[in-house]
Amino acid sequence: MDPILPKALKRGDKIAFVSPSARLNDILPIPLARGKTYLESLGFQVQIIFSKETTATITESIRVRCDEIHAAFRDDTIAAIICTIGGEHANELLPFLDYSLIRSNPKIFVGYSDTTFLHYAIQARTGLRTFYGPSVLTDFSDFPKPMQFTVDHFLRVLNEAGTSVGPLPRSPICSKEHSDFLFGHETLDKPRETTDSPSWRWLRGGQATGHLYGGTVTCVVRLQGTPYAPVSWKNKILFLESSMGDDIQLPYSVSKFRNNLVDLALCGILHEIRGLIIGRGYKYDTSMQDELANVINEVFNVVVGRSLEEQLPILMNVDFGHTSPLLTLPINALVRLDCDLDEFSVVEPSVRA
Structure with a gap:
C-alpha cells in the first residue's frame, strides 16, 4: 500500500475515544471522565464512542467493536482516535474491519499493547500511518494530571506537520x-x-x-x-x-x-x-x-x-x-x-x- 499520512491534530479538533479490546468505560467512569476533561482542557473536543449493546457473545462483541471503530473513521468531524486501553481480544476484529472505509477517511489512530494488532492490520490493508502511544485510561486519566513528558511528545508528534520529528x-x-x-x-x-x-x-x-x-x-x-x-x-x-x-x-x-x-x-x-x-x-x-x-x-x-x-x-x-x-x-x-x-x-x- 502507498503510505498515507493523517492530517495534523489542531486545537479545536475533535478526538474520539474507542474501546476495541477491554471494555472498561462503565467500570471506570471517573478516570475516563478525567481523561476526557484533561484533553478538553488542552483545547480539543472529545467524543466517547461506546455502545450499550450487549457484547455477551464473541459474535456480538466483534460487531459492536467494529461498528464503533467504523463510526469514528466515518465521522468527518473527528480528527483523531485514541484507544481507551489495550486488553486481550483486538485480534478478533482484523477480518471484519472495513479497510476501504478507513483508507477513504484517514485520521490519527493511537494506542498500544493489544492495539498492536490494529496497527498492523490498518498499515497492511490501508497504508495509513498509525501511532504507538498513550491510551486514555493508562495515561490521560492519571491523577491529578497526566505526566507532562507524555503529553508534550504526543502533541509534538501529532501537531507539527511538514517538519521531521527529530x-x-x-x-x-x-x-x-x-x-x-x-x-x-x-x-x-x-x-x-x-x-x-x-x-x-x-x-x-x-x-x-x-x-x-x-x-x-x-x-x-x-x-x-x-x-x-x-x-x-x-x-x-x-x-x-x-x-x-x-x-x-x-x-x-x-x-x-x-x-x-x-x-x-x-x-x-x-x-x-x-x-x-x-x-x-x-x-x-x-x-x-x-x-x-x-x-x-x-x-x-x-x-x-x-x-x-x-x-x-x-x-x-x-x-x-x-x-x-x-x-x-x-x-x-x-x-x-x-x-x-x-x-x-x-x-x-x-x-x-
Whole structure:
C-alpha cells in the first residue's frame, strides 16, 4: 500500500475515544471522565464512542467493536482516535474491519499493547500511518494530571506537520506502576509514585536507518504468518516492549521475552532488521534489565549469528510501552539509530498539513 499520512491534530479538533479490546468505560467512569476533561482542557473536543449493546457473545462483541471503530473513521468531524486501553481480544476484529472505509477517511489512530494488532492490520490493508502511544485510561486519566513528558511528545508528534520529528527525548523520571484503579482498587485519586528512569542503554553500536515497526512483543510474535505482518523486514528497525506478567502486578519474565526473541529469530525477522529498540520494561529493576540485556546479546550472537562487527545498533530502556511516561511513535516512519551521537531520531514528518 502507498503510505498515507493523517492530517495534523489542531486545537479545536475533535478526538474520539474507542474501546476495541477491554471494555472498561462503565467500570471506570471517573478516570475516563478525567481523561476526557484533561484533553478538553488542552483545547480539543472529545467524543466517547461506546455502545450499550450487549457484547455477551464473541459474535456480538466483534460487531459492536467494529461498528464503533467504523463510526469514528466515518465521522468527518473527528480528527483523531485514541484507544481507551489495550486488553486481550483486538485480534478478533482484523477480518471484519472495513479497510476501504478507513483508507477513504484517514485520521490519527493511537494506542498500544493489544492495539498492536490494529496497527498492523490498518498499515497492511490501508497504508495509513498509525501511532504507538498513550491510551486514555493508562495515561490521560492519571491523577491529578497526566505526566507532562507524555503529553508534550504526543502533541509534538501529532501537531507539527511538514517538519521531521527529530531526536526523541528521554524522561529523567518514570513510574514503575500503573494507576491503582486499573487493578480494581477503589482509590481513584492517588498519584503514581515516580523514580529515576533507567538510562537508555546501547547493547550494540553503529548507525542504521529504516522504517519503524514493532509493538508488544507477544502480539508481534502472534502476528507472524498472518496477512497483516510485513512481507519483508529488511528495511525495518524493530521496536519491542513487554506487557505485564501472568499476574498483572508482576513484570513480564525475561525467560518469556527470551522465548519471544528466539521465535522472531526462527521467523527470520532478527536476521533481516537493521536495528532493534527495546522499551523500558514494566517493573524491571536493574537486575532484570541486565538479565534481558544478556539474553538479547546471546540471542543475536548465537541464534541469529550476527556478529558484533556488523552494523546493528541495539538500544534498550527507551521510553515506550507499558510504562509512564511514554513516547508517541509513528509506525512505519523513517527513523535513524546512531550510537555515536546517542540518538534515536524520526527523520521525516509524522503527519501532514
